[in-house]
Amino acid sequence: MSCGICDSLLLPNAVTSDTSLPHERWHDLYLEEILDARAKWPLINLIEVALRNRMSQQLENRFGGDFFLREPRQLMSAEISRLRDAQKNSSLRTKYEVIRKLPMGFWLQLLSKKYESILWAPALWRSFPTWDGKNRKSVHEEVTAVWKLRNQIAHHESTRHNISLPSALELQQLLLGLEPDFESMIDSLHPVESLHEQ
Numbered sequence: 460m461s462c463g464i465c466d467s468l469l470l471p472n473a474v475t476s477d478t479s480l481p482h483e484r485w486h487d488l489y490l491e492e493i494l495d496a497r498a499k500w501p502l503i504n505l506i507e508v509a510l511r512n513r514m515s516q517q518l519e520n521r522f523g524g525d526f527f528l529r530e531p532r533q534l535m536s537a538e539i540s541r542l543r544d545a546q547k548n549s550s551l552r553t554k555y556e557v558i559r560k561l562p563m564g565f566w567l568q569l570l571s572k573k574y575e576s577i578l579w580a581p582a583l584w585r586s587f588p589t590w591d592g593k594n595r596k597s598v599h600e601e602v603t604a605v606w607k608l609r610n611q612i613a614h615h616e617s618t619r620h621n622i623s624l625p626s627a628l629e630l631q632q633l634l635l636g637l638e639p640d641f642e643s644m645i646d647s648l649h650p651v652e653s654l655h656e657q
């Protein structure tokens with residue numbers, strides 16, 4: 460017994476591996492997944508954009524305002540390739556357009572170990588002004604978890620019961636770590652407590 464919604468959207472075991480549950484139950488679980496994703500998505504977007512803008516600013520401050528318009532010697536081949544793609548896809552070829560075309564995976568890579576001495580130490584740590592005492596590794600881990608969550612939700616995968624993925628509260632904390640002024644904006648988006656803290 461199923462319904463048109465579950466038939467068209469759900470693959471077997473998508474929300475629960477317990478196949479003995481009646482359809483009504485996993486239908487409800489599925490709706491809870493959608494509500495949960497809906498609460499987290501704006502926070503993920505804000506984190507992604509704030510992260511990108513802060514990191515790009517620090518790279519330009521340190522390595523030159525044309526950092527994203529050339530092929531900086533600080534970047535390794537995989538990131539150069541992504542940067543080239545972004546430049547190619549930018550019709551106006553302004554640095555802002557190039558920065559906007561770079562995917563979250565690009566920024567995440569810049570926080571990885573291979574860039575510790577090249578980008579993190581001379582520039583990128585400054586992107587996280589209120590993350591006192593956090594080192595590159597922990598920043599990279601936190602952003603990686605956000606990136607995974609983002610992709611899971613984008614691919615309509617279950618996320619609620621995966622404890623390695625950030626909760627809405629953790630997303631809020633991460634965003635406030637990037638920029639405390641987001642507090643009022645988070646308040647206006649609100650709504651996480653009704654879904655999670657029950």
Ligand SMILES: [Zn+2]
Pocket residue numbers: 461462463464465466482486
């Ligand atoms: Zn259903």
